[in-house]
Amino acid sequence: MNGxxxxxxxxxxxxxxxxxxxxxxxxxRPGLLLPILAALxxxxxxxxxxxxxxxxxxxxxxxxxxxxxxxxLPRAFTSDLWFHTYRFQVYYRPLFxxxxxxxxxxxxxxxxxxxxxxxxxxxxxxxxxxxLVRKLDMEHWTGALAALIFALHPVHIECxxxxxxxxxxxxxxxxxLAFVAFLEMRAGIQQHRIEWRLLSLFLLACALLTKExxxxxxxxxxxxxxxxxxxxxxxxxxxxVAEGIRAALPYAAVTIAYxxxxxxxxxxxxxxxxxAHSDLDVLLTLPLVLVNYLRIVIWxxxxxxxxxxxxxxxxxxxxxxxxxxLLSAFSGVIWYWAHHRxxxxxxxxxxxxxxxxxxxxxxxxxxxxxFVRDRYFYLPSVGFIILAAKAIRLIPSIGTLGARAAQVxxxxxxxxxxxxxxxxxQAYWAxxxxxxxxxxxxxxxxxxxxxxxxxxxxxxxxxxxALGLARDAVSKQPxxxxxxxxxxxxxxxxxxxxxxxxxxxxxxxxxxERVRSESGMxxxxxxxxxxxxxxxxxxxxxxxxxxxxxxxxxxYNCGNVNYLAGNYSDAEKLIRRALEIAPDQAAPNYYxxxxxxxxxxxxxxxxxxxxxxxxxPSVFDYHYxxxxxxxxxxxxxxxxxxxxxxLELNPExxxxxxxxxAMQSGERPAGASQ
Numbered sequence: 001m002n003g004x005x006x007x008x009x010x011x012x013x014x015x016x017x018x019x020x021x022x023x024x025x026x027x028x029r030p031g032l033l034l035p036i037l038a039a040l041x042x043x044x045x046x047x048x049x050x051x052x053x054x055x056x057x058x059x060x061x062x063x064x065x066x067x068x069x070x071x072x073l074p075r076a077f078t079s080d081l082w083f084h085t086y087r088f089q090v091y092y093r094p095l096f097x098x099x100x101x102x103x104x105x106x107x108x109x110x111x112x113x114x115x116x117x118x119x120x121x122x123x124x125x126x127x128x129x130x131x132l133v134r135k136l137d138m139e140h141w142t143g144a145l146a147a148l149i150f151a152l153h154p155v156h157i158e159c160x161x162x163x164x165x166x167x168x169x170x171x172x173x174x175x176x177l178a179f180v181a182f183l184e185m186r187a188g189i190q191q192h193r194i195e196w197r198l199l200s201l202f203l204l205a206c207a208l209l210t211k212e213x214x215x216x217x218x219x220x221x222x223x224x225x226x227x228x229x230x231x232x233x234x235x236x237x238x239x240x241v242a243e244g245i246r247a248a249l250p251y252a253a254v255t256i257a258y259x260x261x262x263x264x265x266x267x268x269x270x271x272x273x274x275x276a277h278s279d280l281d282v283l284l285t286l287p288l289v290l291v292n293y294l295r296i297v298i299w300x301x302x303x304x305x306x307x308x309x310x311x312x313x314x315x316x317x318x319x320x321x322x323x324x325x326l327l328s329a330f331s332g333v334i335w336y337w338a339h340h341r342x343x344x345x346x347x348x349x350x351x352x353x354x355x356x357x358x359x360x361x362x363x364x365x366x367x368x369x370x371f372v373r374d375r376y377f378y379l380p381s382v383g384f385i386i387l388a389a390k391a392i393r394l395i396p397s398i399g400t401l402g403a404r405a406a407q408v409x410x411x412x413x414x415x416x417x418x419x420x421x422x423x424x425x426q427a428y429w430a431x432x433x434x435x436x437x438x439x440x441x442x443x444x445x446x447x448x449x450x451x452x453x454x455x456x457x458x459x460x461x462x463x464x465x466a467l468g469l470a471r472d473a474v475s476k477q478p479x480x481x482x483x484x485x486x487x488x489x490x491x492x493x494x495x496x497x498x499x500x501x502x503x504x505x506x507x508x509x510x511x512x513e514r515v516r517s518e519s520g521m522x523x524x525x526x527x528x529x530x531x532x533x534x535x536x537x538x539x540x541x542x543x544x545x546x547x548x549x550x551x552x553x554x555x556y557n558c559g560n561v562n563y564l565a566g567n568y569s570d571a572e573k574l575i576r577r578a579l580e581i582a583p584d585q586a587a588p589n590y591y592x593x594x595x596x597x598x599x600x601x602x603x604x605x606x607x608x609x610x611x612x613x614x615x616x617p618s619v620f621d622y623h624y625x626x627x628x629x630x631x632x633x634x635x636x637x638x639x640x641x642x643x644x645x646x647l648e649l650n651p652e653x654x655x656x657x658x659x660x661x662a663m664q665s666g667e668r669p670a671g672a673s674q
Contacts, residue, residue, distance in 0.1 A: 028140055034130060034147070038123040041151040044422055045119045048161045049112045052431045055305065055452075056164040060100075062109060062582055063519055063553040067100040078265045092262045095210040096167040109582045114163045121169040122160040126151035128176040129382055135183040136345055138390070145389035145411060152418040154300040154425055155381060158374040161429040162305070165375040167211045172379045174207035175214055175356075182221060186247075201254050208258040213379050215255055216355050222248035223351050227344045274364040277311055282363045284312040285371070287323035289363065292372045294330065297384050300418075303425050306439025307372040308446035311363070334387070346390065352383030369446060432456045447477045451486055458490040461620045461650050466490045481511025492530050501531055518544050522554040529561030537561045552581045556588050563595050571595050586616035590625070597629055605629050620649035624656055636663060 027033050053062055059082060061067065066076050076097035080090060099117070107113025129150045133143035150156070159165040178200050185196030207214035226244035292309055312319050331350075338346035357380040363371050392414070398406045428438040433456050439449035450473045458466035467490050473483040484507035491500035504527055507514075514520040525540035541558035548554055559574030572595050578588040593608035609626040616622065627642030640663060646656040 027144070030130065030140075033144055034127045037126060037130075037144075037147055037151055041123045041126055042119060044152065044419065045122065045160050045426065048119060048426060048429070049115045051111065051115055051161060051429055053109075053111055053114070054162065054429065054432045054435050057114075057162070059519060059553075060164050061104075061114065062585065063551065064097075064100070065548055065551050066097050067104045068550060068581065070101060070105070073098060073101060080266055090266050092266055093167055093209070093211055095206055096170060099166070099170060109584045111163075111584075115161070118163050118166045118169065119160055121166050121173065122151070122156060125169050125172050125176070125378075128173055128180075129385065131180055132176050132382070133386060133389070135180045136348070136386075138345060138386075139393075142386075142389050142393050145392055146386050148411075148415060149385045149388055149418065150382065152415060152422055153297070153381065153385065154303055154418060154421040155297050155374050155377055157303060157422060157426045157429065158305055159378050161426050162375075165378075168213070168375045168378040171207050171211040171213050172382070174203050174210055175217060175379060176382070178203035178207055178217060179220065182251075186225075197250065201250060204251055204254050205258065208255065213356065213359055213376075215259075216358055218248040218251035218255055219355050219358075220352060221251050223355065224348055227348050227351075274366075274368070277364055277368070279364070281311045281313065284315050284320060285309070285363060286361060287327055288312060288319055289361070289371045291323040291326050293357065293377055293380075294326070296372070296374065297377065297381055300421055301425075302442055303374060304428065304439045304442050305373070305435055306443060306446055306449040306452070308369045308443035308449070309371050310369045310445075343390075346387065349383040349386040349390075352386075353380045356380040356383070367448070370448065433460070447473050447480050447483065450476075451480070451483045454483075455486045455489070458486060458493060460618055461493075463490050463493050464652075467494070479510055481507050481514070484510060485514070488527060492527065497531050500527075504531075518548045518551055519553045522551065522557040525554075525561055526557035529557075529564045532564075534561065534565040538565065550577075550581065552578055555581065556585075556591075559588070560591055563591060563598070568595055568599050572599075584615060586612045586619065586622065589615065590619075590622050593629070594625060597625070597632075602629060602633050606633065618649065620646045620653060620656075623649065624653070627656075627659070631659070631663070639663070 027036075064081075066072050066079070066081070073094075076094040081093050081097060082091050103114050103117050126147050130143040130147035133146045134140070159169045181196050181200035181203055185193050185200060188196055204214065204217050207217065222244040224244075225247040226240050229240040229243055289309055292307065296303065315321070334346060334350040337343070338350070357377065360366075360371075360373075360376045392407055392410055395403065395406050395410055397403050401409065428434045432452075436449055436453035436456050439446060440453045443449055450469050454466040454469035454473065457463075457469070466486070470483050470486045470490060473480060474487065477483070484503045487503035488500045488507060491497070491503060508524075515524040521540050521544040525537045525544065528534075528537035528540065538561060541554070541561055544551065544554045545558060555574050555578035559571050559578060562568075562571035562574060572592065575588050575592045575595065579585075579592065582588065589608045590612035593605045593612060596602075596605035596608065606626070606629045609622065609629055612619075612622045613626055623642045623645045627639045627646065630636075630639035630642060640660065643656045643660050643663075646653050647660075650656075
């Protein structure tokens with residue numbers, strides 16, 4: 001690399017390396033430094049191995065038929081990742097499906113294995129940052145600093161702690177590898193350039209097939225080439241522009257080919273645009289969105305998966321003028337730094353950040369308020385973190401501290417601060433209650449976070465709280481379909497079937513696409529079955545099982561429908577198949593236990609109900625029916641314990657109170673009911 005700033009010719013002048021103390025001399029070896037960094041990263045995220053599947057993990061992993069077998073992988077190249085869930089989604093990510101299939105073949109649905117995979121990817125990405133910095137002709141300690149900051153920065157918690165966000169980590173690895181291969185091709189000797197070029201193009205194709213963020217690669221190549229022209233072109237602006245375009249053309253061709261394949265597979269290129277908002281709304285909102293990204297990378301506290309940044313309809317001082325001023329000031333600092341030090345790496349790192357973020361800046365492809373996500377900044381953060389590392393390496397002597405000592409002190413302080421922020425905030429991804437509670441507590445105006453929390457609370461038996469949240473969400477945003485689905489679920493759990501049917505009808509009217517997909521149809525069948533409409537429920541089951549006979553959501557819901565309809569043999573077959581696919585899920589174990597309870601097989605019922613309780617002890621229904629089974633099998637002491645556990649989880653359970661009172665009076669248990 002020439003070390004010029006878009007044509008300015010002075011070489012890069014980095015501060016000198018630390019003195020050759022024994023430890024620093026060892027750490028100058030990448031073969032020792034990077035394993036230590038990887039081990040530190042693993043220790044930081046070790047606790048995530050106990051985390052559950054949350055949020056998109058359920059449709060994308062638990063219920064995804066594409067990942068069940070390697071024989072299904074070719075289908076990933078001809079369909080949407082979420083084809084079974086929402087028809088309007090356009091997630092074309094076949095290599096992420098391949099990674100998921102590998103995980104499933106190794107771990108099934110054991111969450112620790114999937115989280116281990118996500119952490120390992122983050123470890124690899126952190127090491128890749130070091131190699132990128134070195135290939136950009138920055139010295140060793142700048143690369144080491146960048147890799148350390150990248151590994152520990154809390155903005156990456158989402159990708160390291162949430163399995164579904166691993167696509168962002170994986171695309172970043174391929175993107176960096178492709179760019180390093182491009183740099184090798186550009187700087188290498190003539191006879192090896194073709195090999196490096198082909199490798200770079202292949203790695204770009206891998207990145208594109210992992211996540212859409214990689215469409216910016218050609219632009220990064222063009223900008224890098226423009227900022228670092230050949231010596232004979234350094235004084236000609238248009239010559240540098242032409243060189244940048246020529247360098248980017250092969251990568252642009254691969255990107256265009258990818259877009260064509262994607263369109264053939266999905267029958268369209270992009271997601272639908274939000275018709276309720278204009279491009280002017282996007283322009284007015286962009287400064288606030290960008291400042292929010294800047295905030296979470298500079299001051300990474302209050303992190304969540306559910307930020308809420310609604311459209312700016314009326315620009316004012318705080319929501320438009322101040323963000324615009326802050327962005328201008330930050331851009332001015334980067335420009336002055338690059339210009340004053342004649343450092344092309346500063347200019348390129350700043351442009352990398354904005355270029356790689358560009359795909360998520362057309363806000364109309366997202367729901368109102370859903371514009372900022374930590375995972376979207378994983379790849380762009382590489383550029384910002386390079387700037388941070390370079391800034392630390394420029395720290396001069398401070399008082400009695402020499403430059404080297406001052407840099408070490410700042411690095412140590414920063415690492416401790418990042419580590420503390422990372423460890424204190426990663427726990428919010430441990431389960432769905434924490435994910436939605438965190439989002440709702442930070443952004444109570446977010447209807448999505450509110451409805452998500454209501455849904456999770458409803459599924460765990462806190463129906464009164466769930467009803468309050470869902471009703472309030474409907475009053476805030478009467479046309480928000482998911483709120484009505486949650487209302488329908490919660491009304492069913494409280495026995496209000498007529499209210500549930502009204503809410504379901506309204507949900508289908510507002511969000512009909514949800515029940516047109518395979519998972520949506522299975523979900524609808526489950527709701528209809530619980531409402532007692534067995535004819536429509538069984539018809540929906542026949543339809544969805546004919547389309548996707550191994551779809552977990554269909555097997556589970558349709559097993560429940562047959563159970564409620566009294567078709568116990570069919571229910572047993574379907575739920576058993578669901579358990580083969582997802583043996584570590586509590587719910588199918590519970591319903592299989594209920595089936596055996598109905599067929600008089602008490603020992604088998606007890607076995608599966610115990611498994612359900614062991615897998616998820618937080619659901620009071622599991623404890624109640626285990627207690628009921630134990631009572632029927634005359635194990636009264638343990639039955640009493642389980643009924644008491646029910647009341648600990650749900651103090652309002654009239655059934656548990658009645659059974660405890662009956663046991664006190666010596667009354668025999670009633671027969672099992674549906």
